[in-house]
Amino acid sequence: MPRFQARVLVQLRPSVLDPAGEAASAAAQRLGVDGIAHLRIGKAVELELEAPDEAEARRRVELLSDRLLANPVIENWTLELSQS
Amino acid sequence: MPRFQARVLVQLRPSVLDPAGEAASAAAQRLGVDGIAHLRIGKAVELELEAPDEAEARRRVELLSDRLLANPVIENWTLELSQS
Numbered sequence: 001m002p003r004f005q006a007r008v009l010v011q012l013r014p015s016v017l018d019p020a021g022e023a024a025s026a027a028a029q030r031l032g033v034d035g036i037a038h039l040r041i042g043k044a045v046e047l048e049l050e051a052p053d054e055a056e057a058r059r060r061v062e063l064l065s066d067r068l069l070a071n072p073v074i075e076n077w078t079l080e081l082s083q084s
Numbered sequence: 085m086p087r088f089q090a091r092v093l094v095q096l097r098p099s100v101l102d103p104a105g106e107a108a109s110a111a112a113q114r115l116g117v118d119g120i121a122h123l124r125i126g127k128a129v130e131l132e133l134e135a136p137d138e139a140e141a142r143r144r145v146e147l148l149s150d151r152l153l154a155n156p157v158i159e160n161w162t163l164e165l166s167q168s
Binding site: 009033038067068 | 093094095105108112115118122123124125128129130131132133134
């Protein structure tokens with residue numbers, strides 16, 4: 001059975017406040033790191049998956065992302081899939 | 085001043101237990117998504133940065149990653165930098 005590598009990046013929707021990102025931005029300035037804008041903190045989920053083909057692998061990870069990894073009300077997600 | 089896009093991916097070191105990842109794996113099976121292995125959950129930090137050149141932009145984000153975004157004792161990080 002072919003094996004796939006998937007990376008799902010889950011980010012808060014742009015309209016949603018990101019307190020963690022704002023706290024990190026403030027801390028960056030205290031560290032003396034200038035010029036930072038729009039710092040957003042999200043989730044990076046990496047996984048391996050055995051599936052008959054790429055379409056089936058994509059279908060499974062999309063189901064996982066919609067139902068488990070991301071909260072569709074406040075988050076968007078993107079999927080990077082490659083065969084290992 | 086040139087503008088850069090940075091993405092810092094922070095992952096737990098392979099030797100460190102990932103309870104959130106394990107919980108997500110178990111939930112994936114309950115959802116009926118089979119074939120998943122090595123599911124790891126980390127952080128994805130996206131930011132924009134104004135800096136005189138790419139080397140300075142890289143230096144600043146590396147400092148930020150080492151001192152603020154990742155805990156070097158239990159986490160590794162990787163940096164993707166591009167000029168916008």
